[in-house]
Amino acid sequence: MTNKQGLMLSEYDEATHRWGRVWTAAALVALIAVPLLFCLIYGVTPAWGPFWQGAVAIIPMYWAIGLIEVFNYSPMVGSGGTYLAFITGNLANMKVPAAQVTLKKAGVSAASEEGEVLSTIAVAVSSIVTTLILLAGLVLVIPIASLINADPMLRQVFDLSSGHVIPALFGALGVVFISKSWRLAVIPTVLVVALFVLVPASFDAAGILIPVMSVLAVLIARLMYNRNRNRK
């Protein structure tokens, strides 16, 4: 249904945005409260020199990344999923794949009403599972920490940024999605591999490459789509 201002959202979608904003605002308040309360309670003034130096180095880049991430990831997790995932984090390594696996299994798109429901369920369950495992981790924090610290091999295997869980995840996940639409995957993957191998310093910019490759894959998809339509 559309009117002059465009599409009319269902009552459920309107409520999702309303409550999504309430939860987001609450999370932002909670996030900002941490440094604010620390400064107020302990009467501490931030060291402004290091603050500005850090802020100038971090904020412009990460603000840009944060915005691009919403544009890039939200079509894959739906609106409820977006509000949830952008508070609980870990998008590329968990929430987005979790939602995509679920939607693929059900054979629905994230933009459909059914997809909205299923992706929200997927992201919510994923967040709950992580929190429960974090909770278990907290209870077991001392035994686990000492076990991992005592064993450099385990520390390396489970390292979040340079360990072996992420390659295991994307190996298994790659089969599911590349087999479905390998033509979209070939060029971006080959380009990424070539770029890293030829310009090894670009490895530090891996995060920024995700939206670039997404856009490239979308362009390839559009070309394929137009060609198929013209054939019909």
Add this chain to the structure above:
Amino acid sequence: MKRKICFIILFVLGQSVWFLVRAVRRGRELGISPKVMRSAAVSSGTFSIVPSVPIVLAMIALAATIGTPLAWIRLSVIGSMSYETIAAGKVLEVTGGDITSSIFASVMWVMTLGIISGPLFNLFGFKRYQKKLIEVGRKDPAWSNMLTDALFMGIIAVMGGQFVAKGIAAFANLGGKTVAADGTVSFSSAAYARLAQSGEAQLLTLLSGVVLMLVFGAVIKLTKAKWLENFALPVSMAGAVLLSIVYHNMFAGVM
């Protein structure tokens, strides 16, 4: 301190349960079968177990430097290990690593202000963007499906492709690694040495994930055991992580 952590846990769980319950109710209204919804929850839940483990371990590591409550907030509410480490590092670079309470406050402010653009956008602009997406989805569902697939390919290409590149760099010794007679290891290129770090084991782990998943696929096809589908991803991931211990040991001495 415990109260702060309890608050964060309740906040994250509360928000997730809230959205979950709403979605299930809406699903019933739309006539989605409970079986489909249960299967969505099971597949996402089992999928999320293995990738959660490094997040927990990162929290433990981060807790050692910035304290448990802050580590909890930073890793369970938004944020990621690499971001937190970079943000904290940028501030500490200036101070030469000395941590006083004012510097700690500066680190916290930079970490907090740097990460909030996504949620801020969600607060003010996301609804309009989402409307556009739904419009596209209704007008042309085939294109909308292809668009999401293509966007996801960006993640797969970079996150998966990086380990292929790392493996190539490691196996082809692009870092120009030499081991002197006394056992000292040196590299002719620091950038390649960084790229190649753990590259052998990571590439083999990636390939193990691929092979295990293919084996699962073949078994499911042959035996028609549909129930196995839920386990294919998590078990392949866990299997590849276990195998990575073997690869790590094979190449640990080489690095």
